[in-house]
Amino acid sequence: MRSVSIGTLFVLALSVIGYAQSPAPAAQQTAQPAGRLPIRRVVLYKSGVGYFEHLGRIRGSQTVTVDFTSGQLDDVLKSLTALDLDGGRVSGVSYNSDAGLDRRLAGLRLPVGQQATRAQFLAALRGARLEVRDGASRIVGRLLSVEPHQQRRGDAVVSVDMLSIVTDAGELQTVPLDAGVGVRILEADLSQEVSRYLSLVASVRDQDIRRLSIATTGAGDRDLFVSYVSEVPVWKATYRIVLPDAKETRRPLLQGWAIVDNTVGEDWENVQLSLVAGAPQSFVQAISRPYYVQRPVVPLPERVLMSPQTHQGALALAGNGALTGTVTDQSGGTIPGVSVSVTGQSAQTVTTDRNGRYRFATLAPGTYQVQFRLPGFNTVNFSRVDVSGGMETVLNTPMQVGRIEESVTVSGLPQNNLNITMDGVSTGVAGGRGGGVMRSAAPSAAPVAPAPPPAQPSFSMRAGQQVDAMAAQLGDLFEYKLKEPITIRKNQSAMVPILNGEVQAEKVSLWNASSGATRALRAIWLTNATGNTLDAGSFSIVEGQAFAGEGLMESLKAGERRLLSYAVDLGLVLDAKGEAVPTRTTRVRVSKGMLIQQVEERQRRVYSARNEDSEARLLVVEHPVRSGWTLGGTIKPEESTPSAHRFRVPIAPRTTATFAVDESRTIDTQIAVAALTDDQVALFIRDKMIDATLQAQLQEVQRRKTEIFGLMQRIDKLEEESAQIERDQQRVRENMRALKGSSEEKQLVQRYVKQLNEQETRIDASRTELASLIAERQKAEAALQEYIDKIG
Numbered sequence: 001m002r003s004v005s006i007g008t009l010f011v012l013a014l015s016v017i018g019y020a021q022s023p024a025p026a027a028q029q030t031a032q033p034a035g036r037l038p039i040r041r042v043v044l045y046k047s048g049v050g051y052f053e054h055l056g057r058i059r060g061s062q063t064v065t066v067d068f069t070s071g072q073l074d075d076v077l078k079s080l081t082a083l084d085l086d087g088g089r090v091s092g093v094s095y096n097s098d099a100g101l102d103r104r105l106a107g108l109r110l111p112v113g114q115q116a117t118r119a120q121f122l123a124a125l126r127g128a129r130l131e132v133r134d135g136a137s138r139i140v141g142r143l144l145s146v147e148p149h150q151q152r153r154g155d156a157v158v159s160v161d162m163l164s165i166v167t168d169a170g171e172l173q174t175v176p177l178d179a180g181v182g183v184r185i186l187e188a189d190l191s192q193e194v195s196r197y198l199s200l201v202a203s204v205r206d207q208d209i210r211r212l213s214i215a216t217t218g219a220g221d222r223d224l225f226v227s228y229v230s231e232v233p234v235w236k237a238t239y240r241i242v243l244p245d246a247k248e249t250r251r252p253l254l255q256g257w258a259i260v261d262n263t264v265g266e267d268w269e270n271v272q273l274s275l276v277a278g279a280p281q282s283f284v285q286a287i288s289r290p291y292y293v294q295r296p297v298v299p300l301p302e303r304v305l306m307s308p309q310t311h312q313g314a315l316a317l318a319g320n321g322a323l324t325g326t327v328t329d330q331s332g333g334t335i336p337g338v339s340v341s342v343t344g345q346s347a348q349t350v351t352t353d354r355n356g357r358y359r360f361a362t363l364a365p366g367t368y369q370v371q372f373r374l375p376g377f378n379t380v381n382f383s384r385v386d387v388s389g390g391m392e393t394v395l396n397t398p399m400q401v402g403r404i405e406e407s408v409t410v411s412g413l414p415q416n417n418l419n420i421t422m423d424g425v426s427t428g429v430a431g432g433r434g435g436g437v438m439r440s441a442a443p444s445a446a447p448v449a450p451a452p453p454p455a456q457p458s459f460s461m462r463a464g465q466q467v468d469a470m471a472a473q474l475g476d477l478f479e480y481k482l483k484e485p486i487t488i489r490k491n492q493s494a495m496v497p498i499l500n501g502e503v504q505a506e507k508v509s510l511w512n513a514s515s516g517a518t519r520a521l522r523a524i525w526l527t528n529a530t531g532n533t534l535d536a537g538s539f540s541i542v543e544g545q546a547f548a549g550e551g552l553m554e555s556l557k558a559g560e561r562r563l564l565s566y567a568v569d570l571g572l573v574l575d576a577k578g579e580a581v582p583t584r585t586t587r588v589r590v591s592k593g594m595l596i597q598q599v600e601e602r603q604r605r606v607y608s609a610r611n612e613d614s615e616a617r618l619l620v621v622e623h624p625v626r627s628g629w630t631l632g633g634t635i636k637p638e639e640s641t642p643s644a645h646r647f648r649v650p651i652a653p654r655t656t657a658t659f660a661v662d663e664s665r666t667i668d669t670q671i672a673v674a675a676l677t678d679d680q681v682a683l684f685i686r687d688k689m690i691d692a693t694l695q696a697q698l699q700e701v702q703r704r705k706t707e708i709f710g711l712m713q714r715i716d717k718l719e720e721e722s723a724q725i726e727r728d729q730q731r732v733r734e735n736m737r738a739l740k741g742s743s744e745e746k747q748l749v750q751r752y753v754k755q756l757n758e759q760e761t762r763i764d765a766s767r768t769e770l771a772s773l774i775a776e777r778q779k780a781e782a783a784l785q786e787y788i789d790k791i792g
Contacts, residue, residue, distance in 0.1 A: 037064045037214075037226060043274040043479075044260065046535070047282045049075065050232035052264075058088075058224045063215045069265065072230045073210045074285060079229035080212075088218020095212045112197065119161050122146045122183070129186040132165060132175050139175060140186070141167035149176075229282075233261040235275050237498075237537030239553065241505065241524065241564075245544065254530060256499030258480065262488040270485040275498060277478040277535035277555065308538075308552045311510070311523075311563040311641075321387040324359040324529060325395040327352050327372060335399060337374060342385075344368035365389040378402035390639065392504065392559050394531040478533035501530040509569045512622040512644065513576040513607070520572045520609075520619065521565040522549060528556040541566045563620070563646075571613030572651075578605035588689045590673060590697075590792035593785075597669040597689075603629075606660045611651040619649040623661050632662040673788045678702055697791050704784045711777040718770045725759045725766075732756060 041053035058064060068076055073095065082090045112124040123146045132139045144164040151160050161177040175181065185191045216224060235258050242253040258275050262268050284297050327338045334356025341349040345366040352358045370382040377399040387393050480498040488494045504527035511520035524541070528534055534556040541548040549567030556562055582601035589596050611617050622644040623637070631637070637645035651657040671680070681698050684690045690698070732752045 037066060037224065039266065039268055039271050041272040041274075042268060043276060044232060044235045045276050045280060045282075046234055047280055048231060048234055049229050049282050050264075051229055052227065054224075054226040056224055057221055058084075058216055058218075059221050060219060061091075061215075061217045063213055064224065064226075066212045066214070066226065067265070068210045068212060068230070070210055072264065073212070075230050076212065076228040078285060079227075081225075081227045082214050083225045084216050084218060084222055085225055086218070086220075086222035088216050088222050090214060090224075091217045092215045093212065094215070095210055118177070119146050119148075122161075122163070122177075125185070125190070128190055130165065131184040131186055132163060133182040133184075134175060134178075134180065139165050139167060139173055141165040141171075141173070144172070146177075151176075230264060231284075233263055235260050237277075237535040239499075239534070239537060239539040241503070241526070241539055241541050243505065243507070243524075243541065243543040243548070251502040251529070252505040252524075254499065254501060254503045254534075255497065256534065257495050258498045259493060259495050260488065261493045262490055265490055267490050268486070268488040270487055273482045273486050273496070275480040277480070277533055280477070308550075309565065310552050310554050311565065320362045321365055321389050322359065322361050322392040323363055323368070323370070323385065323387055323395060324357070324392060325397065325531070327356045327358070328396070328398045329377075330398065330400055335374065335377075338377075338399065339371075339373045341371045341373070342368045363387045370395060372397055372399060374399065376401060388559075391561065392527050392529055394529055394558050396531050478535070480532075499530060499532060499534070501532075503527065504529045506618070508563075508618045508620045509572055510563060510565055510620045510622070511572070511574050511609075513574075514624060518574055520569040520574060522567040522569045523563050523565040523620070525561060525620070526556075526564050527561045528558055531558050533557055539564065539566070569617075571611060571615075572617060572619065573610045573612065574619075575608045576605060577608075579603050586687070586689050588684060588694070590694065592792070593673055593788050595671045595673050595676065597671070599667045599669070600664060601667070602632075602662065602664045604660050604662050606658060607649075608656060608658045609649065609651055610656045611653060614653050616653055617651045619651055619657070621647045621649060623647060626663065629663040629665045632664055633660065635659055635661065673698070673701060673791065674705075674784070676701070694791070701784065701788060701791075704780065704787065708777060708780045708784065711773055711780060715770060715773045715777065718766050718773065722763060722766050722770070725763055729756060729759055 037054040037056040039052055040055040043051040045051070054066065056064070077095075080093065082093065084090050112121055116124070122143065126143055126145065128143055130141070130143050142165070144166050147162050147164065148159045149162045150157055152158075163175045163177055163183075165173050165175065167173060185194065214224070214226065216222075238257050238259065240253075240255040240257075242255070244250050244252060260273070260275070284299060323342065327335045327340075329335050334352075334354075336352050336354045336356055338352040338356070338358070339349060340352065340358045341347070342360055342363065345364040345368070348360055348363075350358050350360060365388055366386075368385045368387060370385050372380040378401075380397055380399055382395065382397075385393065385395060482496060482498075486494065486496065506525040508523050508525055509520040510523040511517075534553065536555045537553060538550060539553050540550040551564055551566040553564055554562070582603040585600045585602070587598045587600075589598075605623070607621055609617075609619050609621075620638070623646075625640065625643055625645060631645065635647060638648045639646050645661075647659070647661070649657055649659055676698065681702060684698070685695055732755060736749055736752050
């Protein structure tokens with residue numbers, strides 16, 4: 001899916017205002033020849049679209065054209081903006097329609113498709129007046145039908161199309177459509193229809209050109225501005241990380257390049273090119289084609305499978321933060337000797353070095369006020385600079401020549417502010433929407449002739465290269481804008497530098513036991529101190545003036561730290577051993593009538609690493625994060641990701657280092673004491689989970705429960721006996737009713753009456769005994785509950 005975000009509209013608005021208020025360049029002061037409107041600006045996005053701006057001079061009521069393909073036209077029509085900037089107006093935009101071939105063929109009087117055979121074509125001419133010649137014979141009439149017919153020719157049976165012709169005399173003749181048989185259409189209008197059919201079929205071979213015509217109305221020479229979004233290849237970022245030699249004190253150098261492809265079918269000549277990191281939402285909608293049936297266009301997502309691995313950013317960072325940056329003058333040169341002060345959680349002051357750099361290495365996390373002061377320059381104050389624990393915040397700022405008492409104050413800065421640009425004494429945050437343009441207030445110093453290059457290029461020479469792009473934040477996106485216009489011919493590609501600056505990198509060896517490898521990966525722990533957002537892409541490592549490896553890097557914000565692996569470390573051999581079954585410790589206690597069984601599981605994993613190299617190694621071991629488990633021991637992780645804890649382990653040359661990671665978790669189970677069974681109590685006693693006092697108390701509980709159970713059995717027996725007597729009495733009464741009026745009535749009635757009297761006596765006794773047992777049970781249950789409440 002592709003779209004253009006609000007950031008694009010913002011860029012468009014700024015561009016239109018700039019074009020409207022600024023005079024056209026000298027090269028644009030004349031009307032464009034033949035209605036051509038050249039491309040002046042291109043912005044490429046990561047979502048597969050590009051934003052294009054055309055600007056040219058027009059005269060009078062002129063129409064200009066821009067050519068596209070059918071695939072481009074849909075995006076253009078969704079996003080086109082056309083402005084006549086000097087009093088004229090855009091009166092209309094038109095383009096050649098592109099109805100589907102099937103739809104256009106359906107408009108002909110010939111019922112035939114695009115891939116018609118000879119028989120299908122002749123069948124579509126049914127009823128037409130034809131002339132059929134076969135050698136010297138000639139038949140003139142109307143076509144009745146074209147039918148296949150089986151004929152035996154030698155030993156084979158072949159199918160032959162037979163033409164059935166009704167002649168002018170009314171005679172039906174059949175002619176086999178063999179080689180040498182000619183058919184001519186005698187109707188002029190039908191012959192023209194066939195010609196149109198063939199022209200439509202041939203049109204699919206023509207070049208797919210859609211011409212957009214923009215009509216303007218006005219007087220005199222004027223500027224015409226046109227912008228739109230079109231589908232383009234995604235621009236790619238690639239980086240070079242140059243590690244200094246051990247004797248050099250400079251930081252590693254990061255150089256970024258962008259690969260750009262021009263596939264729009266028109267030259268980009270002296271265009272202002274910008275590359276935006278980020279993928280604003282976009283989509284495809286075929287609005288240039290006439291619709292007869294509404295159907296959504298849902299493209300399949302593209303996926304790129306990449307085998308090199310990336311590593312997660314830290315989820316938890318510990319320790320203090322750092323604040324660093326570079327101070328420059330109006331011409332971009334660095335300024336040494338600037339006094340930089342921070343106040344807030346603590347107060348510190350440092351001075352910029354000969355390269356204009358400063359650094360506060362240990363700042364507690366919080367918000368600080370930062371002041372830059374140097375005699376002869378305006379003082380610059382920042383009222384809110386956020387410093388995060390375990391991260392390096394980059395704050396670069398220029399200083400303008402001015403009176404000593406003048407100062408510039410910037411408040412409400414976002415976290416990890418990157419660059420500041422100034423216009424006069426006003427400031428704008430680079431990456432915000434109000435950044436100004438640096439203007440020089442004093443003549444710059446005369447350039448110094450460079451020293452002759454050494455036999456091998458040094459790190460200092462590489463670090464001194466000037467980047468050809470300016471970086472700025474565009475809302476949630478990040479833009480690299482080339483400083484100079486660029487020319488890329490159509491169907492050609494270019495590689496342009498977008499970044500050149502120092503970074504903070506620590507060389508480490510990275511190992512994760514779950515990978516199954518016995519060797520670690522060579523990696524660097526990179527902190528993005530460039531002040532810019534680094535887009536995702538590939539990177540190459542140059543060390544000792546030679547290629548050391550390559551890998552993939554995800555997007556990095558300014559000040560963010562990430563592990564980047566690029567090679568296999570052949571100097572380390574690693575192993576990990578762990579306990580197959582955790583050690584379990586069980587503790588049982590009783591509280592408020594509940595027996596609480598607390599099971600603590602402990603497990604240890606031992607890591608061993610042998611350094612066979614003559615140089616020391618800094619090993620980073622990734623230990624998996626397990627839900628519910630807590631790290632113990634004295635070794636703490638440097639940082640944690642959602643899936644791994646990272647431990648730092650220094651290893652001396654030719655030595656073996658071993659360290660253990662202890663983990664534990666606690667599982668609580670609660671059981672009501674009154675619900676305990678004899679088997680459960682016996683298990684606690686057998687496994688020695690309870691002490692003698694609790695054992696005696698639980699046994700007393702089970703004894704009382706047994707007594708209560710005996711009372712309940714007696715109560716159940718009496719209730720069952722009473723129920724049986726009532727059933728017997730009911731049977732006797734039914735028998736007495738059945739004997740009424742019989743000879744045996746008197747004798748049996750007397751016996752039944754005696755039996756009923758005896759049963760009534762038993763029922764009265766049972767009721768008395770049952771009430772006593774119920775009261776005894778209730779008393780025993782109350783005593784048991786009182787006893788349970790006192791346990792613990």
